[in-house]
Amino acid sequence: MKKAERVYNFSAGPSMLPLEVMEQAAEQLTNYGGCGMSVMEMSHRSSEFEEILHSAEKNLRDIMNIPDHYKVLFIQGGATLQFSMIPMNLLRNSKKADYIVTGAWAKKAAEEAKKFGDIKIVASSEESVFSYIPEVKKEEFREDADYVHITMNNTIYGTKFPYIPDTGEIPLVADFSSCILSETVDVSKFALIYAGAQKNIGPAGVVIVIIREDLIGHASADIPVYLDYKIHADNESMYNTPPTFGIYMAGEVFKNIVRLGGVPALEKINREKAKKLYDYIDQSALYSCPVVPKDRSLMNVVFVTGNTDLDKKFTKEAKAAGLHNLGGHRSIGGMRASIYNAMPMEGVDTLIEFMKKFEAENK
Numbered sequence: 001m002k003k004a005e006r007v008y009n010f011s012a013g014p015s016m017l018p019l020e021v022m023e024q025a026a027e028q029l030t031n032y033g034g035c036g037m038s039v040m041e042m043s044h045r046s047s048e049f050e051e052i053l054h055s056a057e058k059n060l061r062d063i064m065n066i067p068d069h070y071k072v073l074f075i076q077g078g079a080t081l082q083f084s085m086i087p088m089n090l091l092r093n094s095k096k097a098d099y100i101v102t103g104a105w106a107k108k109a110a111e112e113a114k115k116f117g118d119i120k121i122v123a124s125s126e127e128s129v130f131s132y133i134p135e136v137k138k139e140e141f142r143e144d145a146d147y148v149h150i151t152m153n154n155t156i157y158g159t160k161f162p163y164i165p166d167t168g169e170i171p172l173v174a175d176f177s178s179c180i181l182s183e184t185v186d187v188s189k190f191a192l193i194y195a196g197a198q199k200n201i202g203p204a205g206v207v208i209v210i211i212r213e214d215l216i217g218h219a220s221a222d223i224p225v226y227l228d229y230k231i232h233a234d235n236e237s238m239y240n241t242p243p244t245f246g247i248y249m250a251g252e253v254f255k256n257i258v259r260l261g262g263v264p265a266l267e268k269i270n271r272e273k274a275k276k277l278y279d280y281i282d283q284s285a286l287y288s289c290p291v292v293p294k295d296r297s298l299m300n301v302v303f304v305t306g307n308t309d310l311d312k313k314f315t316k317e318a319k320a321a322g323l324h325n326l327g328g329h330r331s332i333g334g335m336r337a338s339i340y341n342a343m344p345m346e347g348v349d350t351l352i353e354f355m356k357k358f359e360a361e362n363k
């Protein structure tokens, strides 16, 4: 498909990737860098692939300012497997962990962890359909908890943590699946950050785990070998065959971020894109955003008309106008515009123009 025929894809994930990265990958698809084969066909032990993996890690370390005492791991199984790997590896002393439940993914993470230890939900916004982020103070966490878990950006409900909880000495673990690389973050405030690739990084199939070294090596010996962070760390993500093509694509996206001026440059554009959209929604007589302003996501903008039939009509007509995947998550309905890094400003402008037209036609 030619560039001109592409649509604006507002999918929550898998989602848009930078066109320039895909075009370059297409050029290299059958013959990578003149080596006569595709990255998909290449041994993961080849010098070409080792270079791909190392440069992906190096570029990610640079753009996120990841301190040296953190490992970067490329794993499979999506963010969902991390819901199990985290408790299996990090419940190492008291076997207690505290979770802040701010959405469906956070809830799933907590439910999974309950299989492995004593899990406490220290705060939840479920009673208000996850329309805000609870403020949790240090004293509310159990002193002897092995870790605290949060979901930094709630993909389905369109919220994000406006603050990093102060957990004192307790390691803070965060699911960054739908906000990694969208704004600058102080990695040193976290003990473990994980993110599935398919929202803001690359194709599905890779999850990135950034883990402080002292948290590695505490899993019990009887867990499946693949689920032990130590195996991945000791073997530099090459214990078994890693998701090679996904890592290559992620690496190309990281290089592209370097070219675009790094995460601060993306953050600036992301803030502009989100502000335009929220400002328009807030002044509109038809649309409203259910999320309290201070906790609104930069990546997933949720809105409703208040009439489910009209919401459906909106999504359908938007698609016909080249604005795809604007339906809200199947659990809550309404609309959701996911505006990850790869969504250009013109995509947001085109969406707002469409929203104005639809509003005028449906008074």
Ligand SMILES: *Cc1c(COP(=O)(O)O)cnc(C)c1O
Pocket: 013, 077, 078, 079, 080, 081, 105, 151, 153, 154, 155, 175, 176, 177, 178, 196, 199
């Ligand atoms: C998409 C998503 C997940 C699930 O990711 P999978 O790769 O499908 O397991 C988990 N957490 C958040 C915040 C997400 O957005």
